[in-house]
Amino acid sequence: MVAVIHQSKSLKNLLNYNEQKLKQGKATCLTAANYPKPVDKLNFHQKLNRLMHQAALNERTKVNAVHISLNFDTTEKIPESMLKKIADSYMEKIGFGKQPYLVYQHKDAGHEHLHIVTTNIKADGKRIELHNLGRNQSEKARKEVEIDFDLVRADSKKLEQAYQVKPVNVQKVVYGKSDTRRAITNVLDGVLNKYRYTSLPELNAVLKQYNVVADRGTDDSRIFQKGGLVYRVLDEVGNKTGVPIKASLIYNNPGLKYLEEKFIENEHLRPPHRRHVKNAIDWILTGNKEKLSLQKLSEALKKESVDIVLRENKEGVIYGITYIDHKNRVVFNGSDLGKAYSAKGLLERLQYSPPDKKVEPVKQKQKHTQSIKPDVPHESNHHSGWISSEPISNTSQRSLLELLTDPNHSPSFVPYELTKDVHRKKKKKKKKR
Template identity: 55%
Template sequence: MVAVIKTSRSINSILNYNENKVKEGVAECISAVNYPLELKKLSFTQKLNRFLKLSSLNENAKRNSVHISLNFDPSENHSKEKLIEIADTYMEKIGFGKQPYLVYQHHDAGHPHLHVVTNNIQRDGKRIDLHLIGVKKSEPARKEIEELFGLVKAEGRKQKENFSLNPTDVGRVQYGKAESRKAINSVLNKVLFDYKYSNLPELNAVLNLYNVHADRGTEESRVFKNNGLLYKILDQNSKPIGVPIKASEFYSRPTLKFLEGKFKSNDAEKRAYKKHVKNAIKLAFFREDIFSPEKLSKILEQESIHMILRKSNEGQLYGLTYIDHKTKCVFNGSSLGKEFSAKGIQENCALTILVLEKKYQNSISTASENLQDPELREYVKENLVDILLRGEKVLDYVSKQFKQKKKKRFFKGI
């Protein structure tokens, strides 16, 4: 189970979002806790007024509304009764057991999930502290509930499996309508809160895997000048298709301002995971003879690291992005260090080519010695393009004495 907690200043917008889902037939309100009337007898106004009355007791609270989503593995199919019990247990464990809250079961995604609407103003007007509630209360509660109800555990499961992405099926999207927004929204809910990215290109590196792109527009555009952001669906050729949708039109409001806050927090959080990617790259070069970034990319896939090669229209490699699906971190190559940038990787590939040439032609020194040769490294920098171009024919430099001799077969006549 995965729990996501969001806070807001407007309980009205949160409640409207869930009630509109009910009207569309893709959600159902399955529980109303700490309300004076039964769920069937509650009108929209009565649901809203219960929250507004509590909010009025503390007008100094800037964020008094809480929206929680509880997400389950696609393989799980729980009854309404069990889902209500899970929601009640979770709310009790995070300190909201005495608060009024509404539980909605949504059916608009590829996995079962609940939305819980509540507020954090108590009957005495005191505010329930939301600072670090995810770390201090939600995470321990989630783990306990997974054990208590026998749920699929969020931690560790994906690392043991081969990671695979399911891009948005753009062929089924009706562009410009709610279906487009729904398709993009399901991707945003997964990527924005699961992955750690430090800038818009890093975020797009992941979104593009799902055929979604976040676009600020050109510098001369009104969108760019107003710090706006558009989300687009991409076709099979990674070209925008359909009608772009403003960030403000999504419930989670993944605007540029929101993303800039994520960039700062993510940058600090993902520093500890740099070593994992760097070690995987170094190990790849140590174990294999890598002549090109493309070959390195295939090797890293085995470690659930997606390596994106950014090339110019002329086909020249100018940048690399690494998406580590195990740690959910995205790194620009240069942020890991010079040797992990596009130029650094190309130089390492060129060194491999030259080392093999020397090894097979002269048999003078070992590969490890050659890799540390300052003159060889300087030669690589000066002749990088030429060396890489002959990389595909590196086996042509292998002298005959090192090529495997074919054994002659002798057949006796009958």
């Protein structure tokens, strides 16, 4: 059995997600624990109000909604009566036995699994601490439940591989909103709370390995102006395809506000893992007498579970680099690690030749050069590529994916002070005439 725990600020979103499955015939509500009525006598509002009433006993705690999924091996066919007992036993063991909670059996995947909605606010107004709940209480409870109910152990390689994050199968999801949302949700479950990222481009560097991207839209789009966010599926060459899914339609509402909180939280969790990436790069480069190519470096880093993600402009010039450390599940821009690990610094340490630039003939009428406008961070005008290892998914058969541009990047341009001098000189010449 595999247990996955998510925290949220919205009980309504969590409940609505499961109730929609119920309406679609893809789920059954098995249990309403610690409710005044049996589950078959409760409507949506009664289910929600019981949870909301208890959560309101502690107004200081904003993260008061908990969503748990219990996943079983594909070979197991478990009757409803036993599923109820498993859910009750698990909730008791993690300290939620006296909490109001709803248990749903979902039937939209190839394996038996339960979804549980509850609150961490107790009847006396005190909160149940959620920090390390999954690592400590849940892990212990999972092992005990497996023994008590003779379930397939999650420690086996077979079950571990079954719940690894997998790239979205584009052909299966592009034509249906429901399938698209489910596929995207599966990827987000394996990334959002497990990787340490501090910006949208860093998050997308990971998501794009699974054919998913978080998209704000262009600056003149309604979704951007409203501060919204959608998740999109990418095809084999990195183009957005299929139905865009609003963040608000996903059960834990992973919109901009949610992500911004993650950015702040992750900023303090990344520093201890910088050394692993830097040491891996230094060890590989200093261990070779001759300079390595970028491809050779990426292949060597695969053994250290590190992916290199490149950002290139239209001419194929590399201007940015991101490192994804899958071992420690952290993401770093090259500049975060130091100048020697930035795109410019790293390429100087490698055997690398930039693509030839096409020199256009200068027109006689052209009086002065024009500055290059910096890129708009949320609207990519660049072609990007990534060099990936496959620590948690098979990516060897996929093409290069377009990467989101770096919001901190501003390509070199003619400084304004120099253009002022040019104009001043021209004005002086005109006055002499």
